[in-house]
Amino acid sequence: MRSAKTSEVIPVRSNMQWDFALFFAVIFLCVLWKRRKLYALSFQLPGAVAFPLVGNGISFMCRSEELLNAILKLTFPYPSPARLWLGPQLMVFVSDPDQLQVLMQSSKLATKSFLYSFLEPFMGKGVFTSQGNKHKFQKKLLQPLFGPKVLEGYSRLFQKHATRFYHIFAQRVTTFWLYPNWVYKLTSYYKEQQEMAKTAANLTEEVPTYFIKSFTTNLLSSGYICVKQARIPAILQKLDGKNNKVTDPRIPSMLEAMVEMAVNNPGCLNETDIKDHMLTFVSTASTVRSQDTQSSVIAFTLMMLGKHPHVQNKVVEELVEVSGGKKSVDFNDLRRLNYMEMCLKEAMRLFPLAPFMPRDVLEDVQFGKWTLPAGCSVLFGVYHVHRNPELWERPEEFYPEHFTPEAASKRHPFAFLPFSAGPRRCIAQQYSYTNMKILLSTILLNYVVECEGSFKDMRIIMDVSIRSRDGYMIKIKNRT
Numbered sequence: 001m002r003s004a005k006t007s008e009v010i011p012v013r014s015n016m017q018w019d020f021a022l023f024f025a026v027i028f029l030c031v032l033w034k035r036r037k038l039y040a041l042s043f044q045l046p047g048a049v050a051f052p053l054v055g056n057g058i059s060f061m062c063r064s065e066e067l068l069n070a071i072l073k074l075t076f077p078y079p080s081p082a083r084l085w086l087g088p089q090l091m092v093f094v095s096d097p098d099q100l101q102v103l104m105q106s107s108k109l110a111t112k113s114f115l116y117s118f119l120e121p122f123m124g125k126g127v128f129t130s131q132g133n134k135h136k137f138q139k140k141l142l143q144p145l146f147g148p149k150v151l152e153g154y155s156r157l158f159q160k161h162a163t164r165f166y167h168i169f170a171q172r173v174t175t176f177w178l179y180p181n182w183v184y185k186l187t188s189y190y191k192e193q194q195e196m197a198k199t200a201a202n203l204t205e206e207v208p209t210y211f212i213k214s215f216t217t218n219l220l221s222s223g224y225i226c227v228k229q230a231r232i233p234a235i236l237q238k239l240d241g242k243n244n245k246v247t248d249p250r251i252p253s254m255l256e257a258m259v260e261m262a263v264n265n266p267g268c269l270n271e272t273d274i275k276d277h278m279l280t281f282v283s284t285a286s287t288v289r290s291q292d293t294q295s296s297v298i299a300f301t302l303m304m305l306g307k308h309p310h311v312q313n314k315v316v317e318e319l320v321e322v323s324g325g326k327k328s329v330d331f332n333d334l335r336r337l338n339y340m341e342m343c344l345k346e347a348m349r350l351f352p353l354a355p356f357m358p359r360d361v362l363e364d365v366q367f368g369k370w371t372l373p374a375g376c377s378v379l380f381g382v383y384h385v386h387r388n389p390e391l392w393e394r395p396e397e398f399y400p401e402h403f404t405p406e407a408a409s410k411r412h413p414f415a416f417l418p419f420s421a422g423p424r425r426c427i428a429q430q431y432s433y434t435n436m437k438i439l440l441s442t443i444l445l446n447y448v449v450e451c452e453g454s455f456k457d458m459r460i461i462m463d464v465s466i467r468s469r470d471g472y473m474i475k476i477k478n479r480t
């Protein structure tokens with residue numbers, strides 16, 4: 001009897017197992033069917049061996065210092081476009097300038113990868129991370145904040161801070177008893193330096209909170225009018241400091257300009273948008289939170305000039321001529337600093353802050369003989385195009401002559417992409433050149449920069465952006 005009962009149960013259990021197996025097989029086949037276009041494209045593209053589920057993910061299981069090399073190993077040997085599997089995510093790696101031109105300019109590929117959403121806690125949902133129509137509308141709205149008129153006003157501010165920076169720095173460098181940290185910390189210079197660092201940190205930490213607080217606690221009638229009438233002076237006072245009126249009264253600060261926009265165009269910006277944009281601008285512009293765009297470029301450029309004294313001499317010759325013997329330059333001088341600009345560009349070519357830029361494909365995109373199916377991502381290989389020997393005469397050297405007007409006019413327009421291109425290009429390209437030229441001029445007019453070792457010994461790593469693994473070790477001497 002017992003064995004008869006058992007023999008009745010066993011077939012049922014085994015049937016259930018078959019049912020489960022069948023169920024999962026059907027689901028698996030459905031998933032494969034849904035993803036068939038991804039696999040079809042993957043089979044057409046060259047690329048490193050990828051394993052089921054993890055794809056090429058094993059190569060990324062490395063220390064953060066090795067990430068850049070891991071990506072280079074997976075991509076350099078293959079012609080563009082190549083494939084890369086980040087787990088189940090297919091990424092199409094593009095590094096050919098013609099292909100980059102088509103894809104970077106396409107409005108269908110303006111959606112930044114989901115990876116950018118990890119930046120939201122630091123940058124808010126500003127122009128950098130926003131998507132779709134919101135991004136398009138707000139970028140157009142904010143672009144004038146970086147226009148030439150505003151820049152001229154800001155340049156006086158940049159100049160003032162560059163000079164102050166130089167002054168504090170010079171005092172320390174030229175006064176031997178200020179070398180030990182404990183002595184330096186007793187001086188007013190240290191106090192001022194701390195104040196500057198605090199102001200920069202407060203911009204990201206406090207301004208948005210302050211703005212929101214001031215907005216909500218004063219929400220009497222129409223919020224925007226209230227912000228304009230009651231809070232702008234307070235905001236500016238807090239930002240600039242009572243006795244340190246750094247903003248030219250005729251040039252509104254970015255925060256003030258955005259509030260004005262909100263007032264003049266009701267409904268276009270709310271207080272959360274303004275908070276997000278402030279966070280974005282401050283975190284992309286400054287050294288706060290390691291998004292140190294301009295300072296990284298200046299640091300790399302100074303290292304390169306230190307390693308190539310003959311190039312540095314040429315920059316200084318031009319500077320002396322343009323500045324006419326002054327120890328600083330003004331806005332109108334900047335456009336004549338062509339050789340300096342070539343050096344900045346060459347540093348950004350070798351060390352592009354965004355070496356790879358991922359985008360999500362939301363709908364099928366026809367691209368040459370390929371179809372990029374919805375669901376895959378595209379990875380723009382800026383690092384590769386910047387070092388492509390077919391595009392650059394001396395790809396692995398610091399050679400500013402790559403950017404003479406003649407050489408630049410002959411080169412592919414998508415061979416140099418430090419600020420990206422197309423609908424997601426950097427909003428602050430001219431702003432950055434202005435700021436960087438002013439700071440570099442102030443340093444180079446006053447100091448000789450030296451940097452040991454050759455360019456080839458430099459170890460580059462990548463986290464949020466590219467940086468030097470061993471820091472930015474330069475020596476300076478007073479320029480007599």
Ligand code: HEM
Pocket residue numbers: 127128129139280281282284285293294297348353354357358417418419420423424425426427428429431432
């Ligand atoms: C030398 C300095 C700079 C470099 C090399 C640089 C480079 C870039 C690059 C490559 C992108 C595209 C990033 C991507 O798509 O993943 C970008 C976007 C952006 N940058 Fe810059 N940037 C610099 C300075 C600045 C500064 C100073 C600001 C703000 C004050 C700024 C604001 C932005 C914004 C808002 C975007 C997003 C644009 C969009 O998605 O439409 N950048 N930048």
